Amino acid sequence: MDTNKINKPAKFAFISLILLILPLITLSAGDRSEVWKRMYNRAYTLDQQYAIMENIVAMDDPSMIEVLDAALADQISSLEDQMDRSERNKKNQLMRLIVNELSALRAEESAATIFTLFNAVDNHILKADCLVALGQIRAVDFVPQVSTVLRNLNFNTSDEPAVAEILAFASIVSLERMRDIRGFEQVFYASLGWYSRRITDKASAVLSVISEDPTEPILKIIGGDSAYDTKLIALNVADDSGASQENKNKIAVLSLEEGLRYSPNDKMEADKLAKLRQSAIILLINNQYRDSGVVKNLAASYDRTDDINDKLNAIQALGVNGTDEAVLWLSDKLANFNSRQLSGLSANQTELIYIRQLISSLALSGNVNAKPILLEVQFANYTPAIVRLAKDGLSKFE
Numbered sequence: 009m010d011t012n013k014i015n016k017p018a019k020f021a022f023i024s025l026i027l028l029i030l031p032l033i034t035l036s037a038g039d040r041s042e043v044w045k046r047m048y049n050r051a052y053t054l055d056q057q058y059a060i061m062e063n064i065v066a067m068d069d070p071s072m073i074e075v076l077d078a079a080l081a082d083q084i085s086s087l088e089d090q091m092d093r094s095e096r097n098k099k100n101q102l103m104r105l106i107v108n109e110l111s112a113l114r115a116e117e118s119a120a121t122i123f124t125l126f127n128a129v130d131n132h133i134l135k136a137d138c139l140v141a142l143g144q145i146r147a148v149d150f151v152p153q154v155s156t157v158l159r160n161l162n163f164n165t166s167d168e169p170a171v172a173e174i175l176a177f178a179s180i181v182s183l184e185r186m187r188d189i190r191g192f193e194q195v196f197y198a199s200l201g202w203y204s205r206r207i208t209d210k211a212s213a214v215l216s217v218i219s220e221d222p223t224e225p226i227l228k229i230i231g232g233d234s235a236y237d238t239k240l241i242a243l244n245v246a247d248d249s250g251a252s253q254e255n256k257n258k259i260a261v262l263s264l265e266e267g268l269r270y271s272p273n274d275k276m277e278a279d280k281l282a283k284l285r286q287s288a289i290i291l292l293i294n295n296q297y298r299d300s301g302v303v304k305n306l307a308a309s310y311d312r313t314d315d316i317n318d319k320l321n322a323i324q325a326l327g328v329n330g331t332d333e334a335v336l337w338l339s340d341k342l343a344n345f346n347s348r349q350l351s352g353l354s355a356n357q358t359e360l361i362y363i364r365q366l367i368s369s370l371a372l373s374g375n376v377n378a379k380p381i382l383l384e385v386q387f388a389n390y391t392p393a394i395v396r397l398a399k400d401g402l403s404k405f406e
Contacts, residue, residue, distance in 0.1 A: 054098040111141035119147035136178035143182030158194040164202040184214040192225040220250030236280035263288035300331040327369025339381040342366040346388040371401030
């Protein structure tokens, strides 16, 4: 803050007056607060008010919060007064001084006054100070309002992008300090937004601070109208988060469903949906997810793709799943290969890769319903290597 902008003669005159009442510091906090309040109210110019306020701020005294809040409310009430540019700058400096002190004192009771000021002024630096102050005092009742500010900035409709970035950064810092999950969604979108790298990196780093378990907003993002690649990023954020395995599985199941829900318009969209499905499947494999409800979508994912690795992942996930429904699908698929082999239509190299994975997944399932089809493999005219793989799989049931 450049205090030289404040009228020096007026400032020194009031400092002299303050020195005359220094003995009053021995008064109780309440009496001292009342004295400073009277002094501030008797100041007639912004220079005088600023000089007194500097001394109030220097005390760094929580008992002065009421005085600070009243002073800020008074400044807000006179915002419509006609002022030249110089006077308006002085007023903004004074309000910044008050807001930053309320922030330093963590004056939660002043949150409403600070937010009123945010809405009442045009100065973007002062507005940014208000946003940061709301976070510093953890004014969680204002999380929806700050989130809305950030949401509107994320839309990138401002004619002044540099100003918008300052306010976005302040909003992100505010939500970071509030640590309320309601702020997660808009910070997530800010991390993918139009902003400079400084802003998007800050937003990305803040996500884990706002919530260790962002399951609720992540489910909303993935299940909503977000772009396909946004859904994938949300899945990855969830995977990297401190969410429970159960919640990560819930997110992966929804992601797989979303990856199957849409019909792509072109190859680019098809690739994005495929990536979403496969990332979800890999997460389910890693978490050893065993629930029959996902079997239908795992099978559909196998049918949807022509990529060998994607098909193998689906087969592996069904083996990990290990439910009766999963083993039935794996057995039926392997039975078709067995029938072709017995009829003299030998499997090609690609099909042999699938057959090996089917056998491995059936063994991995640990489900005794897999035994009949593994026994059948031994009499289907496969190579000795395939027969040995089936025998090894059967040995796991002994």
